[in-house]
Amino acid sequence: MSVSNKKKGVMLVLSSPSGAGKSSICKSLMNLDKNLSLSISTTTRKKRPNEKSGEDYFFVSIEEFKTMLNKNHFLEHANVFDNYYGTDKFLVEKKINNGEDLIFDIDWQGAQQLREKMREDIVSIFILPPNKKELERRLNSRGQDSNEVVKKRMDGASAEITHWAEYDYVVINEDLNKSVEAVLGILKAERMKRIRQVGLVEFVRTISHDS
Amino acid sequence: MSVSNKKKGVMLVLSSPSGAGKSSICKSLMNLDKNLSLSISTTTRKKRPNEKSGEDYFFVSIEEFKTMLNKNHFLEHANVFDNYYGTDKFLVEKKINNGEDLIFDIDWQGAQQLREKMREDIVSIFILPPNKKELERRLNSRGQDSNEVVKKRMDGASAEITHWAEYDYVVINEDLNKSVEAVLGILKAERMKRIRQVGLVEFVRTISHDS
Numbered sequence: 001m002s003v004s005n006k007k008k009g010v011m012l013v014l015s016s017p018s019g020a021g022k023s024s025i026c027k028s029l030m031n032l033d034k035n036l037s038l039s040i041s042t043t044t045r046k047k048r049p050n051e052k053s054g055e056d057y058f059f060v061s062i063e064e065f066k067t068m069l070n071k072n073h074f075l076e077h078a079n080v081f082d083n084y085y086g087t088d089k090f091l092v093e094k095k096i097n098n099g100e101d102l103i104f105d106i107d108w109q110g111a112q113q114l115r116e117k118m119r120e121d122i123v124s125i126f127i128l129p130p131n132k133k134e135l136e137r138r139l140n141s142r143g144q145d146s147n148e149v150v151k152k153r154m155d156g157a158s159a160e161i162t163h164w165a166e167y168d169y170v171v172i173n174e175d176l177n178k179s180v181e182a183v184l185g186i187l188k189a190e191r192m193k194r195i196r197q198v199g200l201v202e203f204v205r206t207i208s209h210d211s
Numbered sequence: 212m213s214v215s216n217k218k219k220g221v222m223l224v225l226s227s228p229s230g231a232g233k234s235s236i237c238k239s240l241m242n243l244d245k246n247l248s249l250s251i252s253t254t255t256r257k258k259r260p261n262e263k264s265g266e267d268y269f270f271v272s273i274e275e276f277k278t279m280l281n282k283n284h285f286l287e288h289a290n291v292f293d294n295y296y297g298t299d300k301f302l303v304e305k306k307i308n309n310g311e312d313l314i315f316d317i318d319w320q321g322a323q324q325l326r327e328k329m330r331e332d333i334v335s336i337f338i339l340p341p342n343k344k345e346l347e348r349r350l351n352s353r354g355q356d357s358n359e360v361v362k363k364r365m366d367g368a369s370a371e372i373t374h375w376a377e378y379d380y381v382v383i384n385e386d387l388n389k390s391v392e393a394v395l396g397i398l399k400a401e402r403m404k405r406i407r408q409v410g411l412v413e414f415v416r417t418i419s420h421d422s
Binding site: 126128129131132135158161162164165167168169170171172182185186188189190192193194197200201203204206207208 | 337339340342343346369372373375376378379380381382383393396397399400401403404405408411412414415417418419
């Protein structure tokens with residue numbers, strides 16, 4: 001092959017308020033693009049019977065997690081209901097240096113931490129619901145929840161939405177297929193960014209006049 | 212329509228060594244995407260019989276050009292064989308603020324000037340030939356030119372190529388259709404950049420909880 005093919009993978013960060021359809025978009029993306037996989041978090045949460053370490057999460061003890069944290073192993077981490085969650089720097093670097101793209105289904109706080117450490121590698125997309133009515137419908141339709149629970153969820157969604165302006169791209173999810181196509185289009189374009197085509201210096205040398 | 216639709220246009224800057232296929236790519240792009248048109252330069256060059264002012268160029272006198280230059284009307288300008296060429300800032304701003312995308316078929320010197328003044332609006336793509344042999348073939352096949360002329364053209368191409376690393380994206384033109392698709396994909400993705408969706412602040416207000 002005549003053309004330089006070396007690529008650095010994309011860290012595709014997707015955030016949205018719950019109810020905007022992000023999970024469905026992520027699932028479709030991974031079905032459609034086999035170079036893309038979900039970043040697997042490390043957690044101290046108890047493994048559930050149907051979960052596998054290395055597939056759903058990497059399950060570790062609190063002591064192991066804290067040791068990793070002290071050694072600066074995490075690109076981002078959070079404590080949710082007394083369980084720790086973190087993104088292992090070395091796993092991410094191994095994948096993207098191998099040209100694989102990783103998807104991060106993460107909130108604005110995680111996104112901020114990732115951006116601080118991996119700015120050049122990150123492509124961040126904020127997914128917005130098409131309108132308020134649809135957002136409320138989706139947040140309501142998750143089951144027979146009390147008004148209070150729905151209200152709490154709406155408050156959470158509104159708080160997350162306030163951070164849309166920290167993202168590189170914004171996709172308004174009116175139609176799942178179109179949104180998936182939009183995100184895939186962004187991913188494909190980002191793969192053509194000069195900074196990700198890590199073999200170019202070498203390639204250009206082969207086509208220049210005095211070579 | 213429920214969704215914010217206001218867009219700021221993209222300034223799509225394409226550079227390449229001659230012989231890399233940029234002109235064919237530009238032509239196809241404009242046929243395929245009606246929101247995209249070529250930026251028309253202002254020039255002091257004499258109008259040829261088949262040319263129309265406002266279509267091929269805006270033809271002005273040297274005095275007019277110099278007045279515009281002194282008033283800072285140009286985003287970039289150059290002097291080629293004693294003719295002046297420049298890009299009118301106000302025409303560009305009018306188009307992109309109206310959501311229209313403009314294509315700039317320009318060399319690395321023009322690209323540098325545009326970047327300095329319009330950094331946020333510019334998406335720059337460098338087109339590379341697939342290999343040295345193909346570049347030489349294309350530079351040769353333009354007619355029955357002398358070896359000296361071909362050599363001069365190769366030198367020019369090589370000098371232009373050295374600036375590839377100043378561009379946001381790099382497309383290696385192995386196949387015209389694929390390259391056109393690649394550039395169109397970049398354009399479509401860039402339209403989804405947050406900074407170009409100028410109605411988002413207003414839109415997000417309509418979906419947030421307390422609106």
